[in-house]
Amino acid sequence: MADYVITFDQDRCISCYACETHCTAKNKTPGDARLGQMVVVGPVSRNNRPRYLNMYVTCFQCAKPWCVRACPTGAMVRRDDGLVYVESELCVGCKACMQACPWRIPQWDAYEGKAIKCDYCRDRLDEGQKPACVEACCGHALDYVKLNEASAKARQSYAEKAVLNANDPYAVFAVTKKS
Ligand code: SF4
Ligand code: SF4
Ligand code: SF4
Structure with a gap:
């Protein structure tokens, strides 16, 4: 992987699709092509209810x-x-x-x-900016971080969610599926 990664926090995503929209606008993506793609996965169980989840794929x-x-x-x-x-x-x-x-x-x-x-908006990175999708993310669900920071954040987030959902084994399962 690259020295840096784009991370996605499912729980912060508000399905506004600003990430995809700004990616397309910045890169002037032609036709049906989509460089960064919001996809829907599921159903998975959240709080004992079936839910479809968004995931931003780069x-x-x-x-x-x-x-x-x-x-x-x-x-x-x-x-x-x-x-x-x-x-x-x-x-x-x-x-x-x-x-x-x-x-x-x-x-x-x-x-x-x-x-x-998708090249993480190489031109923007070389000017010290973040990728367009990350910059545009209104829910702060996307982040552009160093690899070791990303894994530390992911571990902390997993631990917090596992504690919060300790009485709902299906919720923990959903978190496990995501990582
Ligand atoms: S285009 Fe596919 S194979 Fe190539 S670096 Fe990206 S994920 Fe890997
Ligand atoms: S990048 Fe390389 S493999 Fe891909 S279409 Fe162009 S020439 Fe072919
Ligand atoms: S911009 Fe952020 S909050 Fe909006 S759909 Fe994309 S990842 Fe989710």
Whole structure:
């Protein structure tokens, strides 16, 4: 993974879709392509009631990215800090990266005939800003943090929820499913 990750706190998400909207606007994402995607999963049990949950999905910036290995031209690049991005000039539109990624993260730019993907708003990061989705998140459900900070926060959050839901085994199960 990259040195930094985008984290998502399910309990803070208010389903406003500002993350997706700002991602699309900032990247001028063409057609049906979606770089950061809000998906709905479930049903899972919360407080003994079935619920559908939102989850914001971005590229995982894999340590050994399938997309990079599949790319025949070197257009899919993993840079030193772990961010994986498309060098558009080198892309010949073969779609091998789209087939190779288990999560179907690379998207198709039908206007340019090239692959595009979430790179955590590389240009913004290089200017010291956060990714557009994180900046736009009104519920503060998204965050952009160092990897070790992310795991520390996740452990603390899990512990707090497990205590709060100690009398509801299904709620604890739902939290476990999320992580
Ligand atoms: S596009 Fe897929 S395979 Fe490539 S780094 Fe992102 S999650 Fe990993
Ligand atoms: S579509 Fe472009 S980035 Fe993807 S594998 Fe082919 S050349 Fe590489
Ligand atoms: S912007 Fe934040 S609160 Fe709104 S849907 Fe996206 S993750 Fe949830």
